[in-house]
Amino acid sequence: DAKTTQPPSMDCAEGRAANLPCNHSTISGNEYVYWYRQIHSQGPQYIIHGLKNNETNEMASLIITEDRKSSTLILPHATLRDTAVYYCIVVSSGSARQLTFGSGTQLTVLP
Amino acid sequence: NAGVMQNPRHLVRRRGQEARLRCSPMKGHSHVYWYRQLPEEGLKFMVYLQKENIIDESGMPKERFSAEFPKEGPSILRIQQVVRGDSAAYFCASSPGWDYNEQFFGPGTRLTVL
Numbered sequence: 001d002a003k004t005t006q007p008p009s010m011d012c013a014e015g016r017a018a019n020l021p022c023n024h025s026t027i028s029g030n031e032y033v034y035w036y037r038q039i040h041s042q043g044p045q046y047i048i049h050g051l052k053n054n055e056t057n058e059m060a061s062l063i064i065t066e067d068r069k070s071s072t073l074i075l076p077h078a079t080l081r082d083t084a085v086y087y088c089i090v091v092s093s094g095s096a097r098q099l100t101f102g103s104g105t106q107l108t109v110l111p
Numbered sequence: 112n113a114g115v116m117q118n119p120r121h122l123v124r125r126r127g128q129e130a131r132l133r134c135s136p137m138k139g140h141s142h143v144y145w146y147r148q149l150p151e152e153g154l155k156f157m158v159y160l161q162k163e164n165i166i167d168e169s170g171m172p173k174e175r176f177s178a179e180f181p182k183e184g185p186s187i188l189r190i191q192q193v194v195r196g197d198s199a200a201y202f203c204a205s206s207p208g209w210d211y212n213e214q215f216f217g218p219g220t221r222l223t224v225l
Contacts, residue, residue, distance in 0.1 A: 044204075102153055
């Protein structure tokens with residue numbers, strides 16, 4: 001699975017959009033981009049995933065660049081409860097979905 | 112529908128003892144994954160099991176660690192002769208199938224080895 005690179009930390013004001021970037025320049029054609037988050041040492045929580053089209057669900061939006069070498073997770077109206085470590089993970093289709101968590105981005109939402 | 116359950120939530124063992132960690136997947140889920148999170152690090156995959164089968168154990172240490180998921184009952188991660196370096200949070204996740212998009216994680220078991 002391709003390696004991902006994320007900034008170690010970011011701050012965001014409550015109520016504003018949080019944009020979390022992820023680089024995955026070695027991603028291959030059959031690999032998906034997944035996002036999970038971990039709130040204060042709890043079990044990780046799935047957020048969203050995509051292959052090449054932009055995706056949106058009730059939690060977030062995922063924007064994947066046309067060359068698929070990077071993506072951005074968008075939390076449209078961040079709340080204090082969104083403070084967490086966010087992990088961008090590349091997963092090969094057809095695999096057993098073994099998730100490889102990197103260092104992630106610590107997002108702190110400020111009041 | 113209850114989520115993934117893990118017990119105990121906290122486990123303290125002395126060096127050389129055995130640790131048994133249990134994971135009950137969500138109802139209807141037959142696939143279980145175990146991960147380990149060392150302090151200040153991300154989660155690392157250990158093993159993937161279906162009922163009565165180990166599918167992928169590429170992340171399991173070669174010695175002292177074993178996992179099972181019997182036909183009845185929870186999945187068990189067993190660590191024999193624990194050492195201080197085994198101190199970590201152990202998370203299990205479940206899914207209905209191998210190709211299901213989301214893994215549902217439990218709250219974790221925090222193992223402390225004295």
